[in-house]
Amino acid sequence: MTRLTVLGAGSWGTTFAQVLADGGADVTLWARREEVAREVREEHRNSAYLGDHELPAGIDATSSVKDALEGADGIVLAIPAQSMRSTLAGWPVLPPVPVLSLTKGIEHGTDRRITEVIADAGQAELERIGVLSGPNLSGEIAQRRPCASVVAADSEELASVLATWCEAPYLRAYTSTDVVGVEIAGAVKNVIAIAVGAATGLGHGHNTTASLITRGLAEITRLGVALGGRRETFAGLAGLGDLVATCSSPLSRNHRLGLALGRGLDVRAAAAEVGQTAEGVATARAVSDLAARLGVDMPIASAVVDVVDHDARIDEVTTALLARGVRPE
Incomplete structure (x- = not known):
């Protein structure tokens, strides 16, 4: 055995x-x-x-x-x-x-x-x-x-x-x-889940959350490929599958932390309410650093950092994300 x-x-x-x-x-x-x-x-x-x-x-x-x-x-x-x-x-x-x-x-x-x-x-x-x-x-x-x-x-x-x-x-x-792709997908989805939870906590509907999940997947894929991951990994269980589960389920600690932020709690109070480690907060900082160094556009991850580290208002950040200028998908 x-x-x-x-x-x-x-x-x-x-x-x-x-x-x-x-x-x-x-x-x-x-x-x-x-x-x-x-x-x-x-x-x-x-x-x-x-x-x-x-x-x-x-x-x-x-x-x-x-x-x-x-x-x-x-x-x-x-x-x-x-x-x-x-x-x-x-x-x-x-x-x-x-x-x-x-x-x-x-x-x-x-x-x-x-x-x-x-x-x-x-x-x-x-x-x-x-x-x-x-x-x-x-x-x-x-x-x-x-x-x-x-x-x-x-x-x-x-x-x-x-x-x-x-x-x-x-x-x-x-x-x-594809160790790189699987690890990056598993890490960054926690950051996106915070943003999706916050949008839900603010009272936004399924159109908003679906938009954030989809654009979040695009961010994860851009970063993962830039680091050497394979694009197809992000369409699979480690990418899309984990992202959907983490962004949608009340069992997800990062989703619950986002919900608390959306209801108006600061990050410390939100973390205390969740009661267990929500890796997305610290990961957002690391992801933001990586993205800046590699020149990868990750507005959702940057928005999460603005909220947890720079006291940005979650409602203003969420609205701004979906009001960006016209660009090809």
């Missing part, structure tokens, strides 16, 4: 531990706090993130990174993007086994993709690090509702190995070798 370790016991990390266990793996979940590890281990729950949801009895849990990594055939990382580097820097070097990242974001300050951060801070070769993305609302997956995702790695061989970890009957994994 394959022994897999999930590092990070938030809602997505815990849910993915269930996916792995339901697929037949022997799973160990690492939690930062011992009380969380004990609850998973003894009561088969993570009430802080998943309420009363019952986890498979086969999931072990520990708060010791050393114990979690010992004997692992593979590692899954579910650490928030902006704390990935500092967390890995305080740990032992990752063992030489395949690594799958579940984290969607871009590191603020370095503008590096998360697989690059893992390779650097975890002293792991990029060639053995893959990424999973797609419409991955953890609340629905925890309920074992059917979904599909993309597993990307530099080689088709590694992508296939990582995809075999995801053999739960309710999750279909497709493979890709």
Whole structure:
């Protein structure tokens, strides 16, 4: 039996531990706090993130990174993007086994993709690090509702190995070798979701949100292609699929943060209301930096930065986005 370790016991990390266990793996979940590890281990729950949801009895849990990594055939990382580097820097070097990242974001300050951060801070070769993305609302997956995702790695061989970890009957994994495209799509859709949520919070209708989603996809594609991603990736599960789910669902943290901004809360109060990490705020800053450096036009991402960093009024920003001058689509 394959022994897999999930590092990070938030809602997505815990849910993915269930996916792995339901697929037949022997799973160990690492939690930062011992009380969380004990609850998973003894009561088969993570009430802080998943309420009363019952986890498979086969999931072990520990708060010791050393114990979690010992004997692992593979590692899954579910650490928030902006704390990935500092967390890995305080740990032992990752063992030489395949690594799958579940984290969607871009590191603020370095503008590096998360697989690059893992390779650097975890002293792991990029060639053995893959990424999973797609419409991955953890609340629905925890309920074992059917979904599909993309597993990307530099080689088709590694992508296939990582995809075999995801053999739960309710999750279909497709493979890709476009790591750049899959990561950029997964990161930037969180930024667009904030804008769409804000428009909804302001009371705008489906025409507005459909317009923002469509133009948001164009922004994601422009940036991804400029960084070396493949255009077709953005029309697939990691691009359009994840964007639609994240922009439309009340389960999306970034969508909920946007809703709160649209109702008039500032970004700090909105984040407090959401109560969990909404990666889109920090990612918006990194995306804006990348776009400026590459000369890529990303007005929606820039508008989100104006709101969260420069106190721009969300209603004025949203109106201005759809009042731009005439140009070819």
